Amino acid sequence: xxxxxxxxxxxxxxxxxxxxxxxxxxxxxxxxxxxxxxxxxxxxxxxxxxxxxxxxxxxxxxxxxxxxxxxxxxxxxxxxxxxxxxxxxxxxxxxxxxxxxxxxxxxxxxxxx
Amino acid sequence: xxxxxxxxxxxxxxxxxxxxxxxxxxxxxxxxxxxxxxxxxxxxxxxxxxxxxxxxxxxxxxxxxxxxxxxxxxxxxxxxxxxxxxxxxxxxxxxxxxxxxxxxxxxxxxxxx
Numbered sequence: 052x053x054x055x056x057x058x059x060x061x062x063x064x065x066x067x068x069x070x071x072x073x074x075x076x077x078x079x080x081x082x083x084x085x086x087x088x089x090x091x092x093x094x095x096x097x098x099x100x101x102x103x104x105x106x107x108x109x110x111x112x113x114x115x116x117x118x119x120x121x122x123x124x125x126x127x128x129x130x131x132x133x134x135x136x137x138x139x140x141x142x143x144x145x146x147x148x149x150x151x152x153x154x155x156x157x158x159x160x161x162x163x164x
Numbered sequence: 165x166x167x168x169x170x171x172x173x174x175x176x177x178x179x180x181x182x183x184x185x186x187x188x189x190x191x192x193x194x195x196x197x198x199x200x201x202x203x204x205x206x207x208x209x210x211x212x213x214x215x216x217x218x219x220x221x222x223x224x225x226x227x228x229x230x231x232x233x234x235x236x237x238x239x240x241x242x243x244x245x246x247x248x249x250x251x252x253x254x255x256x257x258x259x260x261x262x263x264x265x266x267x268x269x270x271x272x273x274x275x276x277x
Contacts, residue, residue, distance in 0.1 A: 085265065094254050094268030095207070138206070152197055152256070152266055153223070154207035 054078070055139045060159040069126040071158050073139030076120040082143055084115060086124045088135040089157070095138065098124065134162045167191065170255050170269035177249075177276050185240045185272045187255035193267075194260040196238035200224060201252040201271075210253075213238055214260065242274065249276045 056074040063069040075084065085100040099106055099113045101122075106113045112125040126133055138157040168189040177183045187196065195214050199207040199222075209222030213232040227246025232238055238257075242249045252273050258266040 087266075092252070092271070092273075094256070094270050095266075097265040097267070100265060136206075152212070152258070153209055154199070156206040 054141045054153070055155055057137075057139050057155065057158045059156065060161065062161050062163055063126075063129050065131060065162050065164050066128055069129040069133065069160055069162070071124040071126075071137050071139075071160060072121065073124070074121045075139070075141045078119050078141050079143075082141045084113065084119075084122050085140040085142055086111070086113065087138045087140065087154075088133075088160075089138070090132075090135045095154075098137075129160075129162045131162050131164060133160065135160060168255060168257050168267050168269045170253075170272050172272060173270065175272055175274045177274070179276055180244045181276075182244060183242050183249075183274065183276075185242065185253055185255075185274070187238045187240065187269060189236055189238075189257040189267070191257055191267060192235070193257035194235070195258045195266075196232070197256040197258075197266065198222075198228075198230065198238070198240045199254040199256065201254060207254060210240065249274060 083100050083102050086098040087095040089095040099108055099111050101113045101115055115122045136157040136159050138154050171186045197212040198210040201207050208224050210228050211219055211222055211230045213219035216235050219230050219232050229241045252271050254271045255269045256266040
């Protein structure tokens with residue numbers, strides 16, 4: 052069974068903030084939320100991850116709800132190069148298990164000019 | 165530069181032939197993964213390895229084999245038993261301690277004719 056649920060596609064205007072939701076209602080206490088993106092015909096690229104606090108880096112911000120059952124990835128000023136499939140993954144943290152890093156189908160984000 | 169390398173980028177084989185896809189990393193990562201991606205689909209896990217000389221089946225291991233004789237190498241063999249081998253194959257690696265973000269190669273597109 053999928054651990055995360057994401058909308059299959061979203062549109063966002065260039066220059067606007069893109070907010071990508073992810074539901075992970077069965078997340079365990081030791082599982083992190085990871086986000087990756089995949090531009091067409093390339094390997095996925097790591098974006099950000101978090102456990103329970105909100106996180107920000109040079110690419111994006113990650114907002115995790117207090118009950119940790121959902122999160123939102125925010126691209127603050129979307130550009131055309133941000134058009135990609137975005138994957139939300141929950142995964143046990145460092146040394147926590149022999150899981151295989153499972154991807155779902157992700158959200159296809161299309162940035163409109 | 166450190167990274168993960170897949171070769172070749174494109175590969176053509178005749179039906180019934182085994183073919184081996186190369187994956188090499190110089191990131192000193194313990195864990196390595198193989199995924200398959202079909203058009204418009206997410207990534208499906210084939211095999212993964214947490215440590216040298218050990219590996220586990222993923223969700224779609226039938227028709228594939230792997231070896232992990234060296235830390236930096238995790239080759240994938242697509243055997244003649246794999247019914248639909250034409251796909252985009254992605255290799256990834258990650259640490260087992262600290263941050264477990266995964267790094268991906270650029271993929272090998274295998275076409276079986």
